Amino acid sequence: MSPRDPNPRGARRSKDDVVDAALVLLDRVGLPDLSMRRLGEELGVQPSALYWHVASKQELLAQVSARILAPVALRDGDPDDLERAAVTLGRRLHDRLLAHRDGAEVVSSSLALGLVASPVHDGLRTIDDSPAADVVADAVTHYVVGVTFHDQQRRAADAWGTAASTVALSPESAAAPAPDAFEAALALIARGIAPWRADIGRASDAAAPGA
Structure with a gap:
């Protein structure tokens, strides 16, 4: 496992994992502090890895919105x-x-x-x-x-x-x-x-x- 890839081999994250973690982070820190960098840290992945699941932060927030609604x-x-x-x-x-x-x-x-x-x-x-x-x-x-x-x-x-x-x-x-x-x-x-x-x-x- 390299310093640039903190996610252990085999511990891949799904889109649901990303949205779940974003919702938990939203509740804890609020929207102003909900960044892709911080979400990556929560999931143990580089922020760039999140873009396999969502094209942008706005798309992530749309997925979070859908989960709320x-x-x-x-x-x-x-x-x-x-x-x-x-x-x-x-x-x-x-x-x-x-x-x-x-x-x-x-x-x-x-x-x-x-x-x-x-x-x-x-x-x-x-x-x-x-x-x-x-x-x-x-x-x-x-x-x-x-x-x-x-x-x-x-x-x-x-x-x-x-x-x-x-x-x-x-x-x-x-x-x-x-x-x-x-x-x-x-x-x-x-x-x-x-x-x-x-x-x-x-x-x-x-x-x-x-x-």
Whole structure:
């Protein structure tokens, strides 16, 4: 084993090994310190060896994003109407992003670059195969990713003592948390679906020939 090849003979790493290690490292050090060099050290390989599995760091983050998002889906017994299914998927997406350090930032970047698909779209399309489902999925995905991104940034700033006093945690706010604004806004989105679809229907009827 040469100094340039710290990986023992036969101890080859798979793509799953690389993504697993990247997710563990993300949780431990955060996105700013998740480098290919550091990941190589974690796996006992040269950073160049990682490029057998991923073409770039952005592709690696896309694979990590896909791993984070994989459990976000509708299951047997879940609601089968668009409004309640949107809330269910929104909650699951929120939970998954919060489960990993800087999870929302990682996923947001991959979504923006088209390197990963929103599971909210896939889930809603299973119960309502119409363009309306995609609009609802966009609204839920953008809201959940955005609000979680901001929440994780505030938590990080609070840990470093740089958050403004209006958002910083205190013993009082920890003991008596504010009402759940996340759930309220998600419910607001869901309640707006039926009126919005009714408006679309009326507009379509009015534009129809002979109307």
